[in-house]
Amino acid sequence: xxxxxxxxxxxxxxxxxxxxxxxxxxxxxxxxxxxxxxxxxxxxxxxxxxxxxxxxxxxxxxxxxxxxxxxxxxxxxxxxxxxxxxxxxxxxxxxxxxxxxxxxxxxxxxxxx
Amino acid sequence: xxxxxxxxxxxxxxxxxxxxxxxxxxxxxxxxxxxxxxxxxxxxxxxxxxxxxxxxxxxxxxxxxxxxxxxxxxxxxxxxxxxxxxxxxxxxxxxxxxxxxxxxxxxxxxxxxxx
Numbered sequence: 107x108x109x110x111x112x113x114x115x116x117x118x119x120x121x122x123x124x125x126x127x128x129x130x131x132x133x134x135x136x137x138x139x140x141x142x143x144x145x146x147x148x149x150x151x152x153x154x155x156x157x158x159x160x161x162x163x164x165x166x167x168x169x170x171x172x173x174x175x176x177x178x179x180x181x182x183x184x185x186x187x188x189x190x191x192x193x194x195x196x197x198x199x200x201x202x203x204x205x206x207x208x209x210x211x212x213x214x215x216x217x218x219x
Numbered sequence: 220x221x222x223x224x225x226x227x228x229x230x231x232x233x234x235x236x237x238x239x240x241x242x243x244x245x246x247x248x249x250x251x252x253x254x255x256x257x258x259x260x261x262x263x264x265x266x267x268x269x270x271x272x273x274x275x276x277x278x279x280x281x282x283x284x285x286x287x288x289x290x291x292x293x294x295x296x297x298x299x300x301x302x303x304x305x306x307x308x309x310x311x312x313x314x315x316x317x318x319x320x321x322x323x324x325x326x327x328x329x330x331x332x333x334x
Contacts, residue, residue: 110262142325149223149312149325150263195263205251205316205323209262 109133110198112210121219125183129196129210132177136198140207141170141181144193153194154181186217222246223315225326232303232333240298240329242313248293249315253323254286257310269296303333 111130119125127141137158142150156163156170156179163170169182183190193214197207222245232238242252251270255263267283269275269290277283285307287299296315300307312328 108262115260147228147327149225149314149327151325152322205253205314206265206268207253207263207323208265209255211260211262 107132108211109136110196110208110210112194112196112213114213115211116214116216118216118218119186121188121217122185125181125186125190125215125217127181127183127194127196127213127215129179129181130177131179131198133198133200133208134174134177135200136208137201138199139170139172139179140197140199141168142195142197142209144195144212150195183215186215188217188219191215191217223249223313223324223326225313225329227329228327229330230332232331234304234333235302237299237301238303238331240300240311240313240331242296242298242315242326244294244315244317244324247315247317247321247324249296250293250318251316252290252296253314253316254288254296254298255312255314257312257328263312266298300331303331305333307331308333 140155141153143153144150154168172179193212195212196210224243226241254266257263266281267275267277269288275288290296314323314325
């Protein structure tokens with residue numbers, strides 16, 4: 107039972123364009139969502155997060171949108187850069203279990219120069 | 220910034236042997252460490268949560284006698300895969316959390332291959 111789903115295993119985008127990575131979840135009790143970025147042979151690194159009381163959080167080129175009614179969140183990267191090429195994982199956590207994350211399967215983003 | 224060191228990065232072992240994986244927080248005290256496993260094309264799956272000085276809490280379906288976790292200090296947790304079998308071949312990754320709700324930091328993972 108996959109509680110956090112990333113249905114697109116890969117995404118290819120031209121440099122300078124917008125990258126949109128999507129994530130769906132099933133558990134309405136999740137209250138905190140995170141995006142991690144992972145390069146080959148390295149562990150995931152934290153990118154951006156959003157609390158369930160918000161619908162948008164922005165940090166430089168990265169913006170995360172949360173639609174609670176649809177149980178959907180998305181990560182927008184604009185403008186996309188070749189260095190953004192990596193696997194992106196969304197993750198969710200329950201209240202007071204902040205370190206216990208439920209991950210999606212990941213989406214491999216490729217930004218072409 | 221905070222760094223989590225995981226060792227070894229890659230290990231090949233024979234079926235029936237045991238393998239120990241170390242996870243160290245290098246510049247902060249990790250009150251809680253988490254162990255994940257990732258099979259190809261799948262998500263990171265939480266195996267267990269370990270708190271310093273107490274027994275680990277295992278997720279459903281994870282055998283505690285097979286995956287021994289020790290969190291003896293605030294900077295070190297170890298995962299031992301006992302009597303490894305080929306189906307245990309996977310990518311194992313740890314994460315560490317400091318006090319309160321501080322962010323998680325991940326190690327670089329260990330690629331285990333059991334022949």
